[in-house]
Amino acid sequence: MAIQGNTKMVSIVDDDDLMRSALQGLLKAVGLQALAFASAEEFLTSGQQHATACLIADIRMPGISGLELQAKLNAEHCRIPTIFITAHGDAKMRMQALRAGAVEFLAKPFDDVALIESVRAALES
Amino acid sequence: MAYLHSAKPVPGPAASVASRYGLALLSVAVAFGIARAFLHFHLPQPFTALALSAIAITFWYGGNKPGILAALLSLIVRGYFFESDLSVASRGLYDLVFLIFALLMTGVTRARDELEVRVAERTAELTQTNLDLQLEIADRKRAELELRESEAYLAEAQKLTxxxxxxxxxxxxxxxxxxxxxxxxxxxxxxxxxxxxxxxxxxxxxxxxxxxxxxxxxxxxxxxxxxxxxxxxxxxxxxxxxxxxxxxxxxxxxxxxxxxxxxxxVTERKRADEEREALRQAQADLAHANRVTTMGELTASLSHEVNQPIAAAVTDANTCLRWLMRDQPDLEEASQAASRMVKDATRAAEIISGIRLLFKKGTAQRELVDVNKVIREMVVLLHGEATRSSISIRTELAEELPQITGDRVQLQQVMMNLMMNSIDAMKDVDGTRELIIKSQPGEDEQLMISVSDTGLGLPAQQADRIFSAFFTTKPHGTGMGLRISRSIVESHGGRLWAADKSSRGATFHLTLPTKADAQK
Structure with a gap:
């Protein structure tokens, strides 16, 4: 990716390869480039968390889950505006995510307009 | 009566030379003695007749040479002791009679010898014939006995079989x-x-x-x-x-x-076949019931698995529309998004058909099965269930594993049962939660699959009981999963067992024959 160092970078963390490609494709269609990671561990060890302006993450993943990832980032004082996308999110999980600083909580299949608006808002904040 | 004196024990052909010549001397001496006795009592002089008798006896019993000796002795004795007053012509005549008699006796003994030889030959022939006949009779009797025995064995064999x-x-x-x-x-x-x-x-x-x-x-x-x-x-x-x-x-x-x-x-065989078929059907029904139950437990995660590619498809469809709706439509990007949609929909269809197959009811089908493919399919299906409990699934599948003959759905079921057990065992443990599935070629044309987890491990001292029916450690378990899995593996000619307790978690191994006709 030729956008390293760009503070307006979006990162995607999802264990599902199809969903990663779909999200990357959607962002590209609206002129945004994004890095994709198959797991929270991969993202954390990449060092890209500090350059990420907006994080799109799945909640349920093998190993470190989306919520745990958010907690870890917060602990590292690396508060990234985060959009969660999940297939089975309940109200409790949603509250927990939003309280920890999530900017949006979307259920699959999600509204693409809502996602893009959230991403743009996060990047401009 | 006087002859009786000469009737000594008969010297056979084997009699010694001495006794045969002795007979000549003795018989002539007896003839001489008797003749002298006659002379003493002034009875007619009978030496000639007695001598001829002595010669005949000697020839008969002693043979030719002693007979000739007896004839010569008789001539001499006669010349000296009897009728010495006779003329030379008369004496010559007597001598001639003695010689002719001796000659005649030679012929007689020869004829007798020949007859004896012939009788001996005939006797030998008859004896041999008799012996042959006896042997043949014995042979026939034995053959008859053997035949009867053989028939009895055959009848017994027919009865038994x-x-x-x-x-x-x-x-x-x-x-x-x-x-x-x-x-x-x-x-x-x-x-x-x-x-x-x-x-x-x-x-x-x-x-x-x-x-x-x-x-x-x-x-x-x-x-x-x-x-x-x-x-x-x-x-x-x-x-x-x-x-x-x-x-x-x-x-x-x-x-x-x-x-x-x-x-x-073949009545018994037919009945056994029918019973075996009924048993097979019962096993298939039970296996089906177990699959449906397990799938019921999986409803939530299965719907997630189906939802995932559908969500991706919706996103890709929206992306595709965005590229097309631009003032300057970007067909290249739009078609890329459409291609991703095809992949998404295909994934969803695969998952659904996999689920449908497991719900299907039917008797066992035998086909060539790629074990690695079975494992991969079940990993896809159980991915959601594992993820729900933050469990990662790792596979180590040997390349170019030979195919096996078996029932694909039933083998999937075995994998599903083992993987579900592992997932359940890891739900409540801290630390790494990893499900590892390995496939590798084994010994004796077998292949081996191992399913390991980092869960609670097997209940102590109950390693054998886990394969019993109705044994369960789960609150809502039926206790049939491992029992059914083992019976499926065994019906494929393989084995399923729990490995010795490792430091953490549990490991199950199963072997399947790659060549043998698994159908029993």
């Missing part, structure tokens, strides 16, 4: 051999002789008669072997399944002369 034998004369269309077992099998009395064709036909089950007759007539026409599978019904109502095998026998001119063959009572 429920197999009868028969022979049919095809020229006259009559039975020429029906073994005892054949009579017993068809319920006829051997005392009544061979039954008529019509009577035999009446024993055949009406439903089988037509097809059986057709096959039989066709074989006769084509002069080939035949195999008839039919039922017979005895007068008491007993029904038997029999299998008849007939083989044609041809005469010198190549015409069909006979059919020889066997009739086997």
């Amino acid at each position: 429920h197999t009868a034998s028969f022979a049919l004369d095809m020229a006259n269309r009559v039975i020429i051999h029906w073994s005892q077992e054949h009579f017993r099998l068809f319920g006829f009395d051997p005392k009544d002789g061979f039954p008529l064709y019509e009577d035999v036909q009446r024993r055949i089950h009406p439903d089988d008669l037509e097809s059986m007759t057709e096959t039989y007539q066709k074989a006769i026409k084509e002069k080939t072997d035949y195999k008839l599978d039919y039922r017979i019904v005895l007068p008491d109502g007993t029904m038997k399944h029999v299998l008849t095998i007939g083989h044609p026998v041809f005469n010198m001119s190549g015409d069909l002369a006979r059919y020889v063959g066997t009739v086997m009572d």
